[in-house]
Structure formats: C-alpha cells, structure tokens
Amino acid sequence: MNVRFLSRVALAAIGLFAAAGCFAQGNPKTTMGVSIPSATHGWAGGVVYWANRTKAELEKQYPEMKVIVKTAGSASEQANQVQDLQTVNKIDTLVILPFESAPLTQPVAQVKGKGVFVTVVDRGLTDTSAQNAYVAGDNPGFGKVAGEYVAKALGGKGNVVILRGIPTVIDNQRVDAFNAVMKANPGIKVLDAKHGNWNRDDAFKVMQDYLTRFKQIDAVWASDDDMAVGVQKAIEQAKRTDIKLVLGGAGSKDYVKKVLDGDKVVTADVTYSPSMIADAMKLTADARVKGTAMPATTIIPSVLITKENAAKYHFPDSPF
Structure with a gap:
C-alpha cells in the first residue's frame, strides 16, 4: 500500500x-x-x-x-x-x-x-x-477479512490449518478474529494453529508437521506472506495436491504479483504495510x-487484495 x-x-x-x-x-x-x-x-x-x-x-x-x-x-x-x-x-x-x-x-x-x-x-x-x-x-480486521475470504473460497466446508506469528497482542487479535469467522461457519474445521513466527523457515517446519499429521487440508491461513513462502515450499516437497488455497498477508510485492497473475492457489492477500x-x-x-x-x-484499515484490485497494491520497487 x-x-x-x-x-x-x-x-x-x-x-x-x-x-x-x-x-x-x-x-x-x-x-x-x-x-x-x-x-x-x-x-x-x-x-x-x-x-x-x-x-x-x-x-x-x-x-x-x-x-x-x-x-x-x-x-x-x-x-x-x-x-x-x-x-x-x-x-x-x-x-x-x-x-x-x-x-x-x-x-x-x-x-x-x-x-x-x-x-x-x-x-x-x-x-x-x-x-x-x-x-x-487493523489487526482484528486483518483476521476477519482473511477468515471471510477463506470461508467463501471453501464454500463454507473444509479443513483449515493456521500459522500464527510471533506471540504478541496483534497475533492474538488476528487469530481471534479469524476463528470467530470460522465458528460462524460450522462446516469448516480448524485442524490446528501453531506459531510460525512470521519466518519462512519456521513456517516450513510447521507446515511439514501439518502435512504429516493431516491427510486432507483444504486451505492454509499462513497469515503472513513470508510464512506463505515456507508453507508452499513444504507443500511442493510433499507433492500434496489437496490444498486449494494458501492465504498469506501484508501485501508483499511477490504475493500481490501472484494474485495479479491469476495464481491458482494464491488467489488473494490482505494489506498490512x-x-x-x-x-x-x-x-x-x-x-x-x-x-x-x-x-x-x-x-x-486492512483491505482484501484480489485480482481485480491487485495492480493498485503492487509496487515492484519496494523492498517488500
């Protein structure tokens, strides 16, 4: 942004x-x-x-x-x-x-x-x-916007895993807001939520654990674009094809570009500049x-980034 x-x-x-x-x-x-x-x-x-x-x-x-x-x-x-x-x-x-x-x-x-x-x-x-x-x-808004998008993308049904950030007040606010949306969609099951510390390597390890323990995962709320990188690396290495959606956050130029290009798994992002x-x-x-x-x-405010508005949030010269 x-x-x-x-x-x-x-x-x-x-x-x-x-x-x-x-x-x-x-x-x-x-x-x-x-x-x-x-x-x-x-x-x-x-x-x-x-x-x-x-x-x-x-x-x-x-x-x-x-x-x-x-x-x-x-x-x-x-x-x-x-x-x-x-x-x-x-x-x-x-x-x-x-x-x-x-x-x-x-x-x-x-x-x-x-x-x-x-x-x-x-x-x-x-x-x-x-x-x-x-x-x-808007951290509660960040979680709410993400939760609403995941629920809509899954049609109100499916298995979701969550990667949390570093233990902070804002992480609690985000996850609480996301979970509130999930509770309003009883057809969606949150399998687990662990801290990936907004770090690619930590997120990779958390996602490896999820992939080992859960045979069917429909969506991943990575809650951060850096963690989404680690998540996608783990999915690729495991050669899993069941995951329909990986949603990060913060609007990194790389992930906004994925949205802009019509990526099949990364279909949206949420701003947090x-x-x-x-x-x-x-x-x-x-x-x-x-x-x-x-x-x-x-x-x-946190804003949902989709293919329709992604060009407005894509800044190639930005360090992030």
Missing part, C-alpha cells in the same frame, strides 16, 4: 480519536529514538527500510531534530537498546515497534516514567498505560515539534 495513502489515513485520524500528549509548546530540538526489530523477515525488512528513509526525511524537514534508528534481533536486545536510548542518547521521544509485547512492556513503561513521549507501533504492549499513542494496522512505521514517525514528530495533539490511537 502506498505510504502517501497511509499518511492521509493516519493524519485524518487526528480528528477522529481522543488526543493524547498535548504539549504547551513545541520542541524543534526533539531527539527521537526509533526502536524496531531487525530484518528477520521480509516485512521487518520493509520496516527497517521505511524507518531509515523517514529518518532522513524528518531530519531534512526539521533541521534541529535528531532521529536515532536502532534495530534489535531479540526482545532482550531491544529492551537494552530502549534503556540506552534514554540514558545515553537522552531521547525525549520514542517510537517503538516491539519485538514481542510482554518482554518490552516494563522497559517501555520505565522510559515513559522518565518523561519520554512514547508511540507504540503495530505490536501493542500488554499494558497500554506504558504508551502515549498507538499506531497500527510496513510503511506504517513512517506514518508513526511523522505523526509523532509533527506533534512534538509543533506542540500539537496526537491521537491516542491511529488505525490503518
């Missing part, structure tokens, strides 16, 4: 949500720390790309602002980085996409308690009092520099 479109959505949300963190005066000398996972998979690679691109844009737009981007390969590493950003780099603003929800909640709360303005992106914390603002895709980190950084910077209000919550 085009970042300019996301930015318009995010900015429009200012008038729709309650304000959080309104300042008496702006601070053009803001020091913003941006803490994100390293490029452990394609979507995260997109986040890193957009974060560094937006750092350059913001420092050009606001010459007195300093933006420090840090990437972490684990929750513990990120927790240490957050502490260093506050103690060493003296940040007054933090934009963070947590590696995992629970392990980062207390470290972020401690930083906020020292006066740092905190915007949490995507993977929500387990205690919302640890943040000033939250920017994310990594450029949301750019929206979060821009909204936060604008509020901090100008001393204006920022919405407590900004939600970017």
